[in-house]
Amino acid sequence: MHAIGSHLQYRMLQMAHYGQPTIDIELDESQHEANRAIFSYSTMDTIEGKVHITAQHDTHFREIEIAFTGAAHVFVERLTTTPAMSGRTEASHKFLALKMPLNPDDIPSPRILRAGQKYTFPFVFTIPTQLLPRACPHAVASDYVRQTHLMLPPSMGDAELSGFGGILLDDMAPEMAKITYGVKARILQLHEDKLVLLAQKTRKVRVKPAFEEQPPLNTDGNKEFRPRLERNIKKGLFKGKTGTLIAQASQPKPLVIPGARTLDAGPIATRAKVYLRFDPTDENSLPPRLGSLKTSMKASTFYASSARNNFPTRETLIYDHTQGAYTDTISISTMCIGTTAQWEKQPASANPPTEEDIERRDSGISDCSGLSAPSYKSNIPTPSSNYKGGAFYTASIVVPITMPLNKNFLPTFHSCLISRVYALSMNLSVHAPGLGDPTLALKVPLQVCAEGSATGNENARVRSEEAAGILAEADRVLSPRSFAPPTVDLPPEYAALSSRVTVAG
Template structure:
């Protein structure tokens, strides 16, 4: 008689499902509770909560681990004419791992969970400002790439967490994701192959949404034939069909200020910035009038780069096409379209427009192409005569039906944005000019981030001093207001001259010499620690068959 694994026991359950239910029923139940109800966490935010473990029967254990993890995962589909090269390559990167210490004091004395009794294990983490240097140890082309890779990336492509929190689509492809969460595990040690290893008795994870504070980076230095951005466009304007040239229209723009994400709790809060477009018209003769403008439309291009190997430089569209380990996903959003026919041209005389003095401008407003508000350089057809100029202010507002991740670059994933501005002219022979300029999306911290960090610092100081409430570390409101109060700087009185500790009252070193000021030594890693860092696997690329 043959045995079939799908035989029923007469009660409607098959034998495998019954065995599975019996096995799962014996596992301890783990519940992760958070003290805060914030949907989005930012830099230096406190993640405080409790892990509750309840066992259905007496369960012996050895360790309870509570960790705050951050991981990124990518895969790239490679479709080529060669079957051996085609297939999917994957990569996994655990860039963040914080472990809750001091859980042993909450263990039962015999390390046995009693049946039906709930055991609480508190935890507290703080979202770090940046990652440790050992997270990014691959080869790079310049130090700026390392600095970008050590920035904390935002939650990216986590559809299940976004659906649970009712967060709009973040326009991330399935090939890339960045996830954060609290991971709790109950384990027991046992001997296997003459080595001590841990066996998991139960585990539970709770995902978090992290949007770290990312400041605006310096403007990009764009240019060259292979550049993905077009900051200037020249176009010849004609008088009509089979007629001569009217002049040359120049359209130019600089990178605008970043779109700063200010509020995560209020989805109706609009994120805006302003782009400045400068126009110049060089007529062929003095009697030629500038063209009548039509409309100006703005579009936002959302670009996601992903790779199955660590990148050594910032990604580009050209590199993603040539490298089989990289991929690119784009999505375009229509922002606005407005009529600019009422914009007035300003007639400029080159003999009168030369400034009498040289004015120094702020370096933060400068780019390699154009300073905001500056008239573009003449076209090739300019003959030194009168020209016309105009300025267009284009408000850029992000739609609220999408979620926008800040601009970031990690070892495997990048998110950048491109602003497309298209200008059309009126008349019978209407023409159009378009620019593609970079734009950044930055993010600020939550309003209560400072208070959370101060509270955690107070608790740590109180614990170190053996106190309970931490009253000695509290800061009075009067002291805070006095700290921010303006002060007048003036020469000290004669009675205070010569009494500074930096001078005659400074600490004395060897042989009567003044002791040097405190110094800073580089962080030294011991041999054992260095070997442990070297053994940590960061990237795990895998090659799957087609």
């Protein structure tokens, strides 16, 4: 029975499409490698091609539309203990629609597609640098959130397009979230004073927009990140402690993805720094021996079936059933730091100022400006809560971060429905006299940016120069001009009365 039902469905689809015009979308391959099945474009790139339409029999039509579209599709599975509250919520957001005006000479008159005749319509689109304000009409928490929502998001979640260059790779996106771009051609007919769809076809393309570096994320009060940790180091199982170990890190410089159609891109890398401090309980206590440092990246995709008014966080997942999150962890490296990082003894004068010291210094009067600055280093963490004064120990670790080549990393972005963020996890282990080796797990934000393509950057440069020339010409035309009467020989007493007249033109 199942086979019979499938056959009937197939025959019904054949009958529904029988007699429809055939649409073929051809893309210009001059910017791409030969025989490239995946076409990638970046910001300010031009998408050129032709739409070919062939009718099997004479067909009347009203409109032929060619557009470049971008849309986000999301569904959220809501699973609760109450069956009535469970279910799926879906949302689609069409954030981009560029329509190509057709040449009237290419449109047949009368509007009839003759049987067997091939009609060709060329098109040219330019990938915009940002979206129009109407693409994000909902309420947001700040102007910065609006600004990020109006940035062009990258293609995501399509296994047929995901990858780097001509290689298909996993972009670590769940099936619940997808962002697609494509050139869409439609033929519309007039039926009972209404436009109805006669035929359509979409040619999908991959869009990899340029993303510039954004300000570092403020992690104060954010429970998702742990930029600083303290751990007491004990002498033994039932013995006292030798001191307090402090590990501290900050957000590293971003990883930068090369632009679309880049062939000879080198390794994508950056580096982070971990600063260590050990506050001993007495002068005879020595810092623990350093063990290993394991580094990994976490790619988190947030998706929602309703528009977001702020940046997503995991804390809101508990009570907001219209959003979900998917995280993929990628191992980066494991370093043995016992020989590469060495402890250095520091005097008490090397301590950085505490918040109380800074507030006290800010509240001082101006005649204190002649005092010498304290002799501390900016890479030394502030003292622990157990610090009683005296000497302490410091060390630093440089952590290289190289992006793996077996994944397709998307830039950090936030849209109305979908967001992609990254975090860097660094697990530091040390050797202590007690049972087990203490571990400090740091977690800091990591930003991934993206460059534009060579042709896109050149197009942007030309556009910028043209805009600058237009503004300069407008300033020249609209600038005030002076008009003076002709110079004549006047008596000295009349020359003083001669004045200049200024007219704004």
